[in-house]
Amino acid sequence: MGLFVELSLVGKPVLIVGGGRQALRKARRLSQEGACITAVAPCFIEGFEAVCFRMFQQGYETTLIDGMFLVVAATDDRALNHRIVREANERGILSLSIHQDENAVLHSVGSREFGGITAAVSTHGAYPALDSILLERWETCSGLFLGKLPALKMLRERIASSPIGSQEKRELLRELPAWEEELLDSLVRAVEQETLLVAVWHGTASRESVREQIFPFSREIEAQFPSFPVCEAFLSGKIQGKLLARGVLIPLLDKVLRLAQVLGISRILIQPVLFAQGVYYQQILACVKKFADLDITIGEPLVIGDGDAQELLSSLREGFSGDEQTLFVCHGFEPGLHRMLCKPLRRRETLLFVKERLPVLEPNLPVRVVPLFLLVGFHTGRDLFDGEDSVCACLARQGYTVLQERRGLMERDSIHGLLCKKIEKVFL
Known part of the structure; x- marks a missing residue:
């Protein structure tokens, strides 16, 4: 050998x-x-x-x-x-x-070059045909990393020249290849522009939600605000682990902030992609306190006042016929949220928090069930639509005609617009 x-x-x-x-x-x-x-x-x-x-x-x-x-x-x-x-x-x-x-x-030895990656394999003459087989399999795997290589090269140089300890450098350099290509590219632009906007989500275990909602929303922010490269972050480590088991890594907020610190990004903007200022928003505040030396500005979640609630419900009413009653379903009990959301309700509109007793509704009108959840996933399906004790199942057992609005808020362009207005209001 x-x-x-x-x-x-x-x-x-x-x-x-x-x-x-x-x-x-x-x-x-x-x-x-x-x-x-x-x-x-x-x-x-x-x-x-x-x-x-x-x-x-x-x-x-x-x-x-x-x-x-x-x-x-x-x-x-x-x-x-x-x-x-x-x-x-x-x-x-x-x-x-x-x-x-x-x-x-x-x-x-058997070798092959794929983009900027060269692989060499040898069985030391024991079975040369196996060299080719292994290289073919490596070629398939290497496609996951080739697109990331330019960004990884730049970030590696920046991390290597930072004053942090060698152990932390090794850990960061080992972790980065698993990050999504979109995240790495955003970090490179953030280093160049000395500004990073972190879109902070509670989390999702759904690959489809990441690909079809989370990443597209970040690209929409970048298109509207070109000076703000966007990096996604989760708050829930448990949900992050479930998503990672499905082959997608979204880093936790503290990891993103630490990396921004190491990379020398001078301005950090945090946009909470959250419904309200509840426990998850408090998590953001607690995390930010650990990085007192960074210039961090925290934006607003979707609903923090009466005006936000009014705009939210108005945007959701678009396309409703008016010949039905509407049940808005919310997942949380943040202080003051019930009052804010009830204030702009119209006739035949009702607010329900998950796990609450069903309200008394008009018996002869269909009921449109509208989730006030940013992302619709497994728990939403179980609690609202598909479970034996879900809201829709209970309504159906009581004889109501149920109209299911299965889209999450982040599947609506109008909600993207409301969050972008908040970005403009706080950060510009």
């Missing part, structure tokens, strides 16, 4: 002994690496002229290896190849043979 190293051959003189197919393959590969190739053989197949600096149509002579950086024994004569390797070694010149030769200093 030997040491795998990357050998720079740019401008280096290399002698290839042999004029057949294997010798030509070696010549082409070494030419791609920038080597200055001399080939010697009694005869050559077509193709050598395109990759060789010099060609000698003759048999091998020991004097030909003088001054070479590397000698490649690529004839079909095993004994001659062994002699070439031995004579190169005696002169302190690197040697490589197409035949298995333990005396050769270098040994070819």
Whole structure:
């Protein structure tokens, strides 16, 4: 077993002994690496002229290896190849043979380059076909990282030059490749612009919600506010773990703030993508206190006052026929939230908190159930729509015609608009 190293051959003189197919393959590969190739053989197949600096149509002579950086024994004569390797070694010149030769200093291994990543595999001659199989599988896996490589390179340089301890540097550098490409690209732009907007969500275990709602909302913010690169963060470690098990990593808020600190991003804007100023908002405040040296501004969640509640319900009424009664269902008991949401209710509109007793409704009108949840996931389906004791199931058992509005708030463009108004109000 030997040491795998990357050998720079740019401008280096290399002698290839042999004029057949294997010798030509070696010549082409070494030419791609920038080597200055001399080939010697009694005869050559077509193709050598395109990759060789010099060609000698003759048999091998020991004097030909003088001054070479590397000698490649690529004839079909095993004994001659062994002699070439031995004579190169005696002169302190690197040697490589197409035949298995333990005396050769270098040994070819299966390798492949994918974008900016080079992979090399060797079973040390035990089963060469397995080298190719493993490389093919690596090529499939490498696609997950190729798009991230430019951002990772820049962030690595920044982290490496920071004054933090070596242990923390290693931990950060080990974690970053698992971050989503969108997050890494946003961090690079944030370093360049010295500003980062962190969109903070409680969390979701749904890959679809991340791809179809969370990331698109961030890109919408960036389109509307080009000076604010957006990075997503979760508050719930438990939910983050469930999402990670599905192959998607969204970092926790404290991790994002620490990384921003290490990267030297001078201005941090935190936009809570939360419904109200409840326990999750308090989590944000508690986390921010740990980073007192950062310039952090915290924005507003969706509903913090009567005006927000009025705008929210007005936007949700768009498209309703008016020939039904509406049950707005909310998931939380933040102080003052019930009063704020009840104040703008109209006739035939009712507010219900999850787990509350169903209100008395008009018996002959259909009931439209509208969730006041930012994201609709498993718990929403269980509590509102699909569970045996869900709101819709209970209404149906009481004889009501139920109209299910299964979209979460973040699936509505109007709600995106309300949150963007808050970003403009607080941060600009």
